[in-house]
Amino acid sequence: xxxxxxxxxxxxxxxxxxxxxxxxxxxxxxxxxxxxxxxxxxxxxxxxxxxxxxxxxxxxxxxxxxxxxxxxxxxxxxxxxxxxxxxxxxxxxxxxxxxxxxxxxxxxxxxxxxxxxxxxxxxxxxxxxxxxxxxxxxxxxxxxxxxxxxxxxxxxxxxxxxxxxxxxxxxxxxxxxxxxxxxxxxxxxxxxxxxxxxxxxxxxxxxxxxxxxxxxxxxxxxxxxxxxxxxxxxxxxxxxxxxxxxxxxxxxxxxxxxxxxxxxxxxxxxxxxxxxxxxxxxxxxxxxxxxxxxxxxxxxxxxxxxxxxxxxxxxxxxxxxxxxxxxxxxxxxxxxxxxxxxxxxxxxxxxxxxxxxxxxxxxxxxxxxxxxxxxxxxxxxxxxxxxxxxxxxxxxxxxxxxxxxxxxxxxxxxxxxxxxxxxxxxxxxxxxxxxxxxxxxxxxxxxxxxxxxxxxxxxxxxxxxxxxxxxxxxxxxxxxxxxxxxxxxxxxxxxxxxxxxxxxxxxxxxxxxxxxxxxxxxxxxxxxxxxxxxxxxxxxxxxxxxxxxxxxxxxxxxxxxxxxxxxxxxxxx
Numbered sequence: 001x002x003x004x005x006x007x008x009x010x011x012x013x014x015x016x017x018x019x020x021x022x023x024x025x026x027x028x029x030x031x032x033x034x035x036x037x038x039x040x041x042x043x044x045x046x047x048x049x050x051x052x053x054x055x056x057x058x059x060x061x062x063x064x065x066x067x068x069x070x071x072x073x074x075x076x077x078x079x080x081x082x083x084x085x086x087x088x089x090x091x092x093x094x095x096x097x098x099x100x101x102x103x104x105x106x107x108x109x110x111x112x113x114x115x116x117x118x119x120x121x122x123x124x125x126x127x128x129x130x131x132x133x134x135x136x137x138x139x140x141x142x143x144x145x146x147x148x149x150x151x152x153x154x155x156x157x158x159x160x161x162x163x164x165x166x167x168x169x170x171x172x173x174x175x176x177x178x179x180x181x182x183x184x185x186x187x188x189x190x191x192x193x194x195x196x197x198x199x200x201x202x203x204x205x206x207x208x209x210x211x212x213x214x215x216x217x218x219x220x221x222x223x224x225x226x227x228x229x230x231x232x233x234x235x236x237x238x239x240x241x242x243x244x245x246x247x248x249x250x251x252x253x254x255x256x257x258x259x260x261x262x263x264x265x266x267x268x269x270x271x272x273x274x275x276x277x278x279x280x281x282x283x284x285x286x287x288x289x290x291x292x293x294x295x296x297x298x299x300x301x302x303x304x305x306x307x308x309x310x311x312x313x314x315x316x317x318x319x320x321x322x323x324x325x326x327x328x329x330x331x332x333x334x335x336x337x338x339x340x341x342x343x344x345x346x347x348x349x350x351x352x353x354x355x356x357x358x359x360x361x362x363x364x365x366x367x368x369x370x371x372x373x374x375x376x377x378x379x380x381x382x383x384x385x386x387x388x389x390x391x392x393x394x395x396x397x398x399x400x401x402x403x404x405x406x407x408x409x410x411x412x413x414x415x416x417x418x419x420x421x422x423x424x425x426x427x428x429x430x431x432x433x434x435x436x437x438x439x440x441x442x443x444x445x446x447x448x449x450x451x452x453x454x455x456x457x458x459x460x461x462x463x464x465x466x467x468x469x470x471x472x473x474x475x476x477x478x479x480x481x482x483x484x485x486x487x488x489x490x491x492x493x494x495x496x497x498x499x500x501x502x503x504x505x506x507x508x509x510x511x512x513x514x515x516x517x518x519x520x521x522x523x524x525x526x527x528x529x530x531x532x533x534x535x536x537x538x539x540x541x542x543x544x545x546x547x548x549x550x551x552x553x554x555x556x557x558x559x560x561x562x563x564x565x566x567x568x569x570x571x572x573x
Contacts, residue, residue, distance in 0.1 A: 145169070
């Protein structure tokens with residue numbers, strides 16, 4: 001038997017985000033074992049990007065730069081293709097734009113599967129990013145292993161059903177795995193596959209902290225409360241600014257260093273928050289120069305400003321697409337005296353463990369994954385003040401006790417100037433030691449190895465050369481007493497795809513039929529039996545198309561050729 005073929009559906013290994021770091025660090029270690037054939041369905045990668053990794057990559061985005069590339073936004077987001085775009089380019093882009101879920105890899109998944117023929121497909125993302133393999137025509141041919149980010153409870157019923165439909169399921173924390181077990185939905189649960197930190201990069205600096213502070217743009221005596229987070233609504237940035245303001249009243253030389261993004265789609269209006277809390281001189285952000293590449297900390301100077309290093313007006317607030325590298329981020333962590341994690345929920349939260357790896361004491365919240373990780377790294381844990389049910393997710397979220405957080409931070413900040421060098425070194429070393437014993441990529445990769453090696457392939461899994469699996473289009477639909485029975489009959493006996501009946505897609509069709517309307521975000525649209533049939537016909541057409549491709553009856557779809565030809569592009573050789 002040859003090497004097991006592993007396809008990871010990922011945000012993208014080249015992106016400096018939590019999921020991006022996870023993909024990059026995990027696949028690097030699995031590849032280095034030499035035990036597997038590795039491939040990545042890369043959500044934010046286009047065929048024009050340099051490959052950069054030794055494993056096989058299938059790019060999802062059909063145009064240069066992807067959705068986050070500012071220079072290409074007129075190509076990625078245009079309503080009317082520009083004149084220079086040829087007919088084929090227009091077709092591909094318009095097809096890509098036709099479904100928002102295509103950005104996660106929906107439209108490219110079958111193409112990658114057809115070319116790579118994976119034994120195992122695994123995904124570590126959120127539900128709305130990972131549910132499409134569930135309805136794939138190729139679902140019978142691969143073992144589906146998922147590790148969703150469980151950030152709160154309860155999880156939506158349809159999400160849990162999708163997780164239960166996976167062949168193997170894990171989580172990013174023991175708390176997440178325990179919650180999934182508590183649902184009693186018969187999931188094949190394995191041990192958690194934790195996020196981790198590259199401890200060879202994220203480590204205490206040899207430079208004195210005072211020097212690092214000055215190089216970044218602070219005074220050497222400043223006491224820095226730091227937080228690294230994407231500018232998203234679930235991140236409690238308004239609370240963090242308010243808390244820092246109150247702490248600064250009692251410890252005058254305190255500064256808040258927010259390594260975050262601005263502007264960010266659906267994120268906080270940071271300038272308004274700074275004005276509201278009179279914190280323009282208190283809060284620092286990271287700027288990255290697009291001319292010389294330098295990064296520095298500065299009070300807010302709009303989304304772009306003059307570079308402190310080269311003097312050009314080319315420095316912009318860091319973002320996912322224009323961020324610092326891991327070494328530069330480690331340097332930023334090393335400027336912090338205290339790290340503060342503050343959010344209504346987290347599926348894991350990599351920045352606190354990166355901070356701890358750099359020897360920075362962490363303050364976090366007594367909720368879910370945050371509490372578990374905080375306990376493992378010796379963090380100060382802030383109690384929850386209140387809970388609320390979030391409408392979008394139907395999950396319980398929390399607000400921490402801001403006053404308690406202020407008290408903890410004031411106490412810690414007042415101690416810092418009084419501590420000797422040896423005392424600070426002891427705190428640093430103890431913090432890092434606790435981190436090292438709990439969260440390392442080598443440990444997580446070894447957990448993955450054990451799971452992958454013990455997976456038993458069943459049925460058609462791994463048998464990509466099996467006999468044709470076509471739909472039974474000659475069967476007629478009888479008169480049945482309920483929408484559920486009718487849809488299940490169509491799925492089982494016409495589409496010849498029994499596993500679809502338990503998927504979130506089919507359950508949503510049944511629900512919409514029973515209600516008479518379908519929810520599309522905040523909007524309601526009438527939904528009749530004809531609409532259900534149309535949706536099912538689309539699924540059946542997709543199944544039959546890819547089955548014909550698999551058995552060689554028709555050619556591979558030309559608009560998707562860039563996905564499978566990506567590794568052979570001339571400029572990448």
